[in-house]
Amino acid sequence: xxxxxxxxxxxxxxxxxxxxxxxxxxxxxxxxxxxxxxxxxxxxxxxxxxxxxxxxxxxxxxxxxxxxxxxxxxxxxxxxxxxxxxxxxxxxxxxxxxxxxxxxxxxxxxxxxxxxxxxxxxxxxxxxxxxxxxxxxxxxxxxxxxxxxxxxxxxxxxxxxxxxxxxxxxxxxxxxxxxxxxxxxxxxxxxxxxxxxxxxxxxxxx
Amino acid sequence: xxxxxxxxxxxxxxxxxxxxxxxxxxxxxxxxxxxxxxxxxxxxxxxxxxxxxxxxxxxxxxxxxxxxxxxxxxxxxxxxxxxxxxxxxxxxxxxxxxxxxxxxxxxxxxxxxxxxxxxxxxxxxxxxxxxxxxxxxxxxxxxxxxxxxxxxxxxxxxxxxxxxxxxxxxxxxxxxxxxxxxxxxxxxxxxxxxxxxxxxxxxxxx
DNA sequence: GTCTATAGCGGGATAGAC
DNA sequence: GTCTATCCCGCTATAGAC
Numbered sequence: 001x002x003x004x005x006x007x008x009x010x011x012x013x014x015x016x017x018x019x020x021x022x023x024x025x026x027x028x029x030x031x032x033x034x035x036x037x038x039x040x041x042x043x044x045x046x047x048x049x050x051x052x053x054x055x056x057x058x059x060x061x062x063x064x065x066x067x068x069x070x071x072x073x074x075x076x077x078x079x080x081x082x083x084x085x086x087x088x089x090x091x092x093x094x095x096x097x098x099x100x101x102x103x104x105x106x107x108x109x110x111x112x113x114x115x116x117x118x119x120x121x122x123x124x125x126x127x128x129x130x131x132x133x134x135x136x137x138x139x140x141x142x143x144x145x146x147x148x149x150x151x152x153x154x155x156x157x158x159x160x161x162x163x164x165x166x167x168x169x170x171x172x173x174x175x176x177x178x179x180x181x182x183x184x185x186x187x188x189x190x191x192x193x194x195x196x197x198x199x200x201x202x203x204x205x206x
Numbered sequence: 207x208x209x210x211x212x213x214x215x216x217x218x219x220x221x222x223x224x225x226x227x228x229x230x231x232x233x234x235x236x237x238x239x240x241x242x243x244x245x246x247x248x249x250x251x252x253x254x255x256x257x258x259x260x261x262x263x264x265x266x267x268x269x270x271x272x273x274x275x276x277x278x279x280x281x282x283x284x285x286x287x288x289x290x291x292x293x294x295x296x297x298x299x300x301x302x303x304x305x306x307x308x309x310x311x312x313x314x315x316x317x318x319x320x321x322x323x324x325x326x327x328x329x330x331x332x333x334x335x336x337x338x339x340x341x342x343x344x345x346x347x348x349x350x351x352x353x354x355x356x357x358x359x360x361x362x363x364x365x366x367x368x369x370x371x372x373x374x375x376x377x378x379x380x381x382x383x384x385x386x387x388x389x390x391x392x393x394x395x396x397x398x399x400x401x402x403x404x405x406x407x408x409x410x411x412x
Numbered sequence: 413g414t415c416t417a418t419a420g421c422g423g424g425a426t427a428g429a430c
Numbered sequence: 431g432t433c434t435a436t437c438c439c440g441c442t443a444t445a446g447a448c
Contacts, residue, residue, distance in 0.1 A: 012431080030236035031321065034424060047432055049425060104320075111317040113379045114310075115237065121383030128384065150409070155385065155395075156402045159374055167369035170376075173319045177327030178334065179361065189361075196362045203356070204410035218413080240442065253414055255443060419444075426437075 015041040016051055020062045025104035028111050029059050060119065063112065067123035070105055073098035075132045078158075084143040085205065088161070089198040095165045096194055106166050133158075149205040157205075164197050221247040222257055226268045231310035234317050235265050266325065269318065273329035276311055279304035281338045284364075290349040291411065294367070295404040301371045302400055312372050339364075355411040363411075370403050 010018070019041035023032045034055060038045045052058035077091040099106060113120045127133065140154040168175065168190065176186050216224070225247035229238045240261060244251045258264035283297040305312060319326045333339065346360040374381065374396065382392050 026320065028234070028236065028317070028320070030234065033422090035422095044433065045424080046426080046434080050431070053425095055424070107316065107320055109380075110313065110376055111234075111320070113377075114232070114234075114313055114317070117379035117383070120380055124380055124384050152406075153402065156399060156406075159381075159399070160370060160403070160406060162377075163369045163373035164366060167373045168365055170316055171319075171368075173323040174315075174326055174330055175365075177323070178330050192359075193362060193365070196359065197366070200358075200362075200366060200410045204406045239440090241440095250415065251442080252416080252444080256413070259443095261442070413448105415446100415448075417445085417447100420442090422439105422441090424437105424439090427435085428433100429435100430431105430433075 012041075012043065012047070013051055015043070016048060016058070017062060017065065020058050021066065024059060024062050025066075025108045028108075029055075029115060032059075063119060064123060066105060066108065067120075068126070069102065070098070070109070071124075071126050071130075074162075075127055075130055078136045079130075079132045083148070084139050085148060085202060087139075088201050088205075089194075091161055092165055092194050092198050095162075096169075096190065099166065099169045100190070103169060103172075106170050110170060152205065160201065164201070168193065218247075218249065218253070219257055221249070222254060222264070223268060223271065226264050227272065230265060230268050231272075231314045234314075235261075235321060238265075269325060270329060272311060272314065273326075274332070275308065276304070276315070277330070277332050277336075280368075281333055281336055284342045285336075285338045289354070290345050291354060291408060293345070294407050294411075295400075297367055298371055298400050298404050301368075302375075302396065305372065305375045306396065309375060309378075312376050316376065358411065366407065370407070374399065 016037070020032075020037050023037045023040060027033075027036075032055075034045050034048055037058075038048050041048075048058070052061065073095060077087055077094050080087060080090065082090065109120060136158065137154045140149075140152065140157060143149050144151050172186065175181070175189075176183075179189075181189065222243070226238075226243050229243045229246060233239075233242075238261075240251050240254055243264075244254050247254075254264070258267060279300060283293055283300050286293060286296065288296065315326060342364065343360045346355075346358065346363060349355050350357050378392065381387070381395075382389075387395065
């Protein structure tokens with residue numbers, strides 16, 4: 001809708017990818033229009049097809065780029081060398097910061113999952129091969145053995161961490177409407193939430 | 207794709223709504239095709255438009271029907287008269303059971319939120335006017351005063367409850383792929399989760 | 413109420429000049 | 431590499447017979 005990149009120093013390819021990211025995230029694969037992406041990039045449709053054969057190709061390029069951005073944020077804290085209980089606040093801090101800076105990503109990933117699960121799964125396999133998960137499993141196990149935390153299934157714990165940090169962003173429009181918050185009140189609540197939720201999880205574990 | 211309702215005793219209107227629900231949930235508003243809904247209902251496109259003027263009208267009918275199904279499940283436990291700590295397992299049991307029986311609902315709601323936030327927000331206002339939230343607030347406050355639980359922001363607590371129960375369903379394809387689970391293993395994990403997550407929250411509160 | 417047939421157009425993709 | 435012009439299919443929606 002709005003031209004953004006006129007006269008910038010980005011390459012055309014970069015302009016297209018950035019514009020496509022914005023539009024795909026806002027409208028999803030089906031809702032997005034090649035025309036709108038072209039307009040946003042300040043070029044025409046033909047040139048879009050010159051760089052990316054078709055819509056599907058462009059979408060996949062954007063999607064894998066997005067997933068590759070998400071994964072380091074997910075991995076970073078889980079595989080650090082800190083004791084488990086200190087990882088928790090770090091996890092929420094880093095993870096929620098990433099989502100605040102890329103607010104459309106979780107919703108985008110979740111929405112496109114039902115359209116093309118294979119694409120998403122392939123993307124997330126990258127984490128697995130990094131060994132992040134095994135490392136975290138071991139840290140939990142050792143922490144239990146040292147009596148620092150109650151026995152807990154590491155898989156369920158990760159699910160809890162991710163659930164608690166992602167969901168409130170995904171449900172943002174519902175929350176804002178429901179609690180009658182403006183943007184700054186919502187932001188304040190999410191900021192508060194980083195602390196609240198860390199303490200919540202630590203209490204549950206100790 | 208598959209005819210389902212031939213010779214059934216449902217009214218045509220019911221057939222349409224049921225088929226539309228299935229197709230819209232699977233493909234979203236943009237991805238759904240009127241032809242597919244017609245096929246699924248065993249009628250033709252023209253008849254679809256006879257009952258529902260256009261696609262938007264049909265979609266809204268399905269959507270509000272869906273929201274109205276979700277809300278009682280959300281409200282039921284929160285506003286019961288049980289002590290707070292007994293509400294927790296009830297909440298997860300009822301809420302997760304609902305989602306298991308209507309697995310596409312959360313993803314549907316989340317996906318369509320970005321397309322039309324107003325529609326979703328209006329739907330959820332029904333809870334507010336039921337006074338469910340105030341009742342829960344009060345229950346938390348009293349429980350804190352009686353020293354049964356640590357002080358906690360009721361809003362954040364609800365967010366925690368909903369996050370913990372909804373997210374693993376929304377992210378189902380990722381989880382199945384990531385942990386390499388088949389359908390029955392996934393189901394078993396979610397069953398296990400009802401207990402695990404109740405205990406997790408109770409530990410965090412006490 | 414239910415059907416067949418078709419209008420009408422939005423939008424992805426391509427031809428071809430520069 | 432970038433443009434204008436256009437094709438053409440898919441899909442919503444409607445006309446009109448029964």
